[in-house]
Amino acid sequence: xxxxxxxxxxxxxxxxxxxxxxxxxxxxxxxxxxxxVPTGIDPADxxxxxxxxxxxxxVLAQRLTQWVTAAPELEEEVAVANTALDLLGQARLLLARAxxxxxxxxxxxxxxxxxxxxxxxxxxxxxxxxxxxxLVEAPGGDxxxxxxxxLVAATVRLAVFAQLRTSRDPVLAAIAAKGVHELTYxxxxxxxxxxxxxxxxPTSHSRAQAGVxxxxxxxxxxxxxxDVERRLTAAGVAIDPAxxxxxxxxVLTQVLEQATLRVPAWPADVPPRGRTxxxxxxxxxxxxxxxxxxxxxxxxxx
Amino acid sequence: MSTDLTAEGGxxxxxxxxxxxxxxxxxxSRRDWPLYEVFVRGKRGLNHVHxxxxxxxxDEMAVHAARDVYTRRNEGVSIWVxxxxxxxxxxxxxxxxxxxxxxxxxxRHPTFYExxxxxxxx
Numbered sequence: 001x002x003x004x005x006x007x008x009x010x011x012x013x014x015x016x017x018x019x020x021x022x023x024x025x026x027x028x029x030x031x032x033x034x035x036x037v038p039t040g041i042d043p044a045d046x047x048x049x050x051x052x053x054x055x056x057x058x059v060l061a062q063r064l065t066q067w068v069t070a071a072p073e074l075e076e077e078v079a080v081a082n083t084a085l086d087l088l089g090q091a092r093l094l095l096a097r098a099x100x101x102x103x104x105x106x107x108x109x110x111x112x113x114x115x116x117x118x119x120x121x122x123x124x125x126x127x128x129x130x131x132x133x134x135l136v137e138a139p140g141g142d143x144x145x146x147x148x149x150x151l152v153a154a155t156v157r158l159a160v161f162a163q164l165r166t167s168r169d170p171v172l173a174a175i176a177a178k179g180v181h182e183l184t185y186x187x188x189x190x191x192x193x194x195x196x197x198x199x200x201x202p203t204s205h206s207r208a209q210a211g212v213x214x215x216x217x218x219x220x221x222x223x224x225x226x227d228v229e230r231r232l233t234a235a236g237v238a239i240d241p242a243x244x245x246x247x248x249x250x251v252l253t254q255v256l257e258q259a260t261l262r263v264p265a266w267p268a269d270v271p272p273r274g275r276t277x278x279x280x281x282x283x284x285x286x287x288x289x290x291x292x293x294x295x296x297x298x299x300x301x302x
Numbered sequence: 303m304s305t306d307l308t309a310e311g312g313x314x315x316x317x318x319x320x321x322x323x324x325x326x327x328x329x330x331s332r333r334d335w336p337l338y339e340v341f342v343r344g345k346r347g348l349n350h351v352h353x354x355x356x357x358x359x360x361d362e363m364a365v366h367a368a369r370d371v372y373t374r375r376n377e378g379v380s381i382w383v384x385x386x387x388x389x390x391x392x393x394x395x396x397x398x399x400x401x402x403x404x405x406x407x408x409x410r411h412p413t414f415y416e417x418x419x420x421x422x423x424x
Contacts, residue, residue: 075357076367078371078374079370082370192363196359196360196363
């Protein structure tokens with residue numbers, strides 16, 4: 001059977017009611033998944049680790065969303081929004097996993113009972129309870145800097161997720177397996193823009209180089225494991241970020257050199273900051289925008 | 303080609319963007335980017351179908367943009383893009399000489415045959 005258009009085919013696949021455009025599949029994020037924690041894994045550590053990975057995605061998704069209605073091109077605006085939605089999906093699964101092992105902090109006290117765990121974690125935690133790194137919370141700058149940061153963040157995250165596919169926590173392993181495809185595209189898309197801006201006009205080159213220079217210092221804490229990550233790495237659950245350094249530096253060096261951009265000196269490692277709840281004031285501003293509606297009108301629907 | 307710069311909401315051609323995303327940036331000209339026509343083959347479709355058009359700086363980015371604009375809802379498994387300028391089309395002025403002669407050739411339709419009930423796909 002052949003449909004007239006791909007949209008007919010899609011409509012057919014979704015029951016032919018013409019409502020696929022409104023979205024499908026908004027079930028419980030972990031519906032049907034066995035969330036039992038395998039023996040030998042500390043649930044508190046696992047929850048904390050899921051918050052780290054989930055918050056990285058949530059905060060970067062919010063930063064990218066800020067380009068919507070402001071992107072330089074309509075086509076690119078859709079691309080950036082798609083990337084943000086992919087990351088939001090990853091955040092939703094990871095925060096749901098954190099909630100399933102009881103890593104809810106004070107959020108559960110603040111959120112009304114009808115609000116699901118992942119929404120309570122996203123909307124009802126204060127900045128000091130977030131576990132994302134500074135790499136994703138820094139303001140995005142111009143389009144060049146946004147693409148450089150996306151390239152760096154996607155490269156780091158892809159290196160972690162690729163190894164996380166064999167995590168001893170099957171839920172984490174499944175989330176990673178799904179995310180690898182998305183992150184591969186994010187990294188590729190950002191790299192294509194960095195190549196074109198770096199090897200483009202004198203203006204685009206200087207802006208891209210300024211973006212690189214602004215983003216590079218944010219790598220200082222990225223390769224420093226927390227105690228939680230150390231313990232979970234030993235237990236076969238997590239990935240020590242220090243182990244991703246070689247891949248990350250090799251990929252970034254390759255892209256920048258091909259883009260005729262100068263690779264700045266790699267910053268010296270500093271102890272984890274964001275992962276332990278130490279954040280810049282910019283996160284407070286970002287979360288005010290992200291959380292304002294949910295806090296003023298808890299459990300609102302429209 | 304039109305030189306109207308305001309028609310598409312001030313999207314600039316070179317994505318240099320504002321320092322702060324909300325700031326207004328004067329448009330250069332999005333028409334520096336060529337127009338591409340996009341064809342997508344759906345999961346259940348046999349052939350690529352025209353789904354729309356977009357602007358992109360080059361062929362590779364056109365495929366990327368097409369993926370993001372036209373296959374967001376799991377529509378496709380294959381994408382073709384081609385610069386609109388590379389398409390040779392029939393002219394509306396030639397409509398009658400081109401198409402009218404086939405209008406009264408009923409014998410070109412396979413309507414003079416009995417089709418057996420048990421023959422599918424016809």
